[in-house]
Amino acid sequence: MTQLGVGFLGAGIATQAIHLPTVAALAGRLRTCHVMDVDPAVAAGSAAAAGARWTTRAADVLSDPDVDIVVVASPPSAHAEQVIAACGSGCRAVLCEKPLATSRDEARLILEASRSSGTPVLVGTMHAYDPACRAATAAWRSAGSEAVLVRSRINLPPDDVYILAATQPVSVPPPWTPPARPWAQGAAAAFITDIMLGLVIHNIPLVREFFPEAGRVTSAATPAPIGYAVAARCNDGAAEFLGMVAADWAADWSLEAWSPSARLRVEFPPSYVHAGSAVARLETGDGTQEWRYPRNGYQAEWEHLADVAAGRTEPMIPLGTAVADLDFALSMAEGAAGLLEQEAR
Amino acid sequence: MSAAGAARPGSALTVGAAALFPAPRLARPAAAAASLPQLFQPAADPEKPADILLVDGVDPSWPQALGRALDTPVRGVLLCAPTVVPTAEAQALAARAGEAGRPVVVATPFPYDAAARDALSRYGPTDSPTLIDSVVTIRDDGDGRPARSLLGVAFLAQLAAIATITGPVPVLTMNLDTEHAYSATGTRDGLTVVLAGLVSSLPAPSLRIDLLGAHRRHTIRLADPGPSTVVSYGPLGMSGMPPSYQGGLRNAWRNLHAAVTAAEPVRFGLRELAAVLASAPPWSR
Numbered sequence: 337m338t339q340l341g342v343g344f345l346g347a348g349i350a351t352q353a354i355h356l357p358t359v360a361a362l363a364g365r366l367r368t369c370h371v372m373d374v375d376p377a378v379a380a381g382s383a384a385a386a387g388a389r390w391t392t393r394a395a396d397v398l399s400d401p402d403v404d405i406v407v408v409a410s411p412p413s414a415h416a417e418q419v420i421a422a423c424g425s426g427c428r429a430v431l432c433e434k435p436l437a438t439s440r441d442e443a444r445l446i447l448e449a450s451r452s453s454g455t456p457v458l459v460g461t462m463h464a465y466d467p468a469c470r471a472a473t474a475a476w477r478s479a480g481s482e483a484v485l486v487r488s489r490i491n492l493p494p495d496d497v498y499i500l501a502a503t504q505p506v507s508v509p510p511p512w513t514p515p516a517r518p519w520a521q522g523a524a525a526a527f528i529t530d531i532m533l534g535l536v537i538h539n540i541p542l543v544r545e546f547f548p549e550a551g552r553v554t555s556a557a558t559p560a561p562i563g564y565a566v567a568a569r570c571n572d573g574a575a576e577f578l579g580m581v582a583a584d585w586a587a588d589w590s591l592e593a594w595s596p597s598a599r600l601r602v603e604f605p606p607s608y609v610h611a612g613s614a615v616a617r618l619e620t621g622d623g624t625q626e627w628r629y630p631r632n633g634y635q636a637e638w639e640h641l642a643d644v645a646a647g648r649t650e651p652m653i654p655l656g657t658a659v660a661d662l663d664f665a666l667s668m669a670e671g672a673a674g675l676l677e678q679e680a681r
Numbered sequence: 682m683s684a685a686g687a688a689r690p691g692s693a694l695t696v697g698a699a700a701l702f703p704a705p706r707l708a709r710p711a712a713a714a715a716s717l718p719q720l721f722q723p724a725a726d727p728e729k730p731a732d733i734l735l736v737d738g739v740d741p742s743w744p745q746a747l748g749r750a751l752d753t754p755v756r757g758v759l760l761c762a763p764t765v766v767p768t769a770e771a772q773a774l775a776a777r778a779g780e781a782g783r784p785v786v787v788a789t790p791f792p793y794d795a796a797a798r799d800a801l802s803r804y805g806p807t808d809s810p811t812l813i814d815s816v817v818t819i820r821d822d823g824d825g826r827p828a829r830s831l832l833g834v835a836f837l838a839q840l841a842a843i844a845t846i847t848g849p850v851p852v853l854t855m856n857l858d859t860e861h862a863y864s865a866t867g868t869r870d871g872l873t874v875v876l877a878g879l880v881s882s883l884p885a886p887s888l889r890i891d892l893l894g895a896h897r898r899h900t901i902r903l904a905d906p907g908p909s910t911v912v913s914y915g916p917l918g919m920s921g922m923p924p925s926y927q928g929g930l931r932n933a934w935r936n937l938h939a940a941v942t943a944a945e946p947v948r949f950g951l952r953e954l955a956a957v958l959a960s961a962p963p964w965s966r
Contacts, residue, residue, distance in 0.1 A: 560871060563893065567864055582894070585898050597882045
């Protein structure tokens with residue numbers, strides 16, 4: 337089996353804690369060969385741990401003939417430009433961290449670049465690759481259940497507890513300080529947009545399994561200290577997005593869907609750590625089924641990416657679907673921001 | 682039984698239901714009363730008025746049924762799992778029962794659940810929740826009761842829980858309001874509540890409430906059949922009491938007995954129910 341080379345654009349915590357260890361675990365199929373970061377110490381430190389070259393220039397990675405897969409893990413504002421450049425570099429596949437882009441226009445340009453170059457682009461929505469989640473949602477679909485309520489809940493402690501369990505970071509990012517309350521003009525809208533595109537985006541592809549089209553946002557709130565509650569009317573049901581990042585409590589990252597005769601609950605492990613798949617339970621009138629696997633979403637995502645890059649399969653989640661996921665997230669963010677701004681006035 | 686748990690000799694109250702209401706709907710509260718044999722006994726003599734009557738609240742005509750119960754020489758009433766009715770009807774009944782000095786206990790899960798009370802007792806005044814997230818499911822047994830009435834029972838149970846936790850319920854916006862499901866959100870004084878309810882054919886309906894604040898989080902789950910569980914996270918980590926099998930219905934019966942025989946206050950009665958109804962958004966029946 338040919339070993340594929342991986343090059344990184346951006347070596348922040350996602351690269352250090354998630355991707356480098358996952359690629360290392362797939363050493364027979366993948367190897368990290370080039371790491372770029374604007375901070376030379378971060379680039380050098382991350383590359384050294386992987387035995388790879390380092391640079392502070394994206395062009396060095398994109399022109400490296402050993403790089404088959406380009407990972408775009410830079411700040412979201414740079415995603416579109418870098419994904420498009422990667423598509424033009426001749427690489428075999430691109431993995432872009434979520435969000436794919438920060439606007440619909442950027443997403444459209446990415447889609448065009450991918451199509452015109454024939455380069456598959458995958459988005460790092462690891463929960464969408466989680467084997468337990470996929471098995472359970474497939475069983476839901478086969479049962480013909482129609483969701484009336486879907487709830488995404490993400491209650492987390494500060495990230496560092498999981499980052500330190502997943503890697504030895506070259507540099508520890510400063511803790512996220514929530515904006516001061518009461519909100520200044522526009523702060524609530526900016527906050528909810530960041531939350532939607534930075535955190536809730538993980539669950540958006542899963543919510544779209546039940547409600548493909550973004551509906552109308554009907555309520556939005558930002559409970560202290562770092563919380564959100566957004567609800568939307570979708571088709572004949574409702575989607576609720578709830579979460580809070582606060583104290584040192586156990587992570588509670590879940591997706592639930594109800595129909596009048598079925599209930600699905602998927603409990604995901606927190607980000608960064610390798611703790612196996614989600615635990616997914618589907619209750620119907622026939623009883624309860626449960627799925628859990630040793631492989632987590634990151635591993636499944638990377639194994640699939642390697643297969644796509646090797647030309648063995650087509651992307652499980654087409655780029656058009658990923659673009660629609662982003663559109664859904666943007667619609668939720670815009671709707672929620674609009675309501676919060678209206679309330680502030 | 683310890684002395685503290687023993688009823689005084691001769692204090693058992695007779696409970697009648699079958700003459701006024703169809704028995705199958707009242708199987709659960711009847712079983713709960715039967716688990717307190719020193720406090721309650723079935724009314725054996727149909728010619729003699731029972732001390733206590735049960736009223737099934739699932740039927741939207743429960744105010745009329747309760748009115749008829751209050752027309753009898755009853756000493757107290759257990760209103761079981763009421764669905765949404767106009768606030769004025771509940772207020773009128775509260776006034777009438779109060780004037781007659783006849784306690785009416787409203788058996789809705791949260792206010793009477795020991796595990797829920799335990800969870801609330803752990804919340805200090807300085808670490809109140811900022812987000813309350815709750816889902817309630819109620820079972821459609823396929824016995825012909827309209828789903829909307831069942832959903833109204835679930836909604837009131839949830840509102841009663843929120844009122845018990847926070848006092849006045851925030852003004853709610855309905856995100857979804859259908860025959861089988863609702864979703865509602867409200868914010869007041871820095872507290873956001875997100876409520877969802879569903880009628881389901883699945884067994885084991887439950888009321889789940891998550892209280893989240895800057896320093897504490899409690900997850901309360903009242904299940905039918907039980908047990909009730911509470912898991913709390915605080916500065917010292919995770920803690921939880923053993924699952925409680927002292928269900929809300931049993932405690933509601935105890936409260937009714939104490940109210941009738943010892944003039945103790947009703948913890949959740951018609952006045953409290955009327956206040957909860959007043960806080961509810963418009964509800965089509």
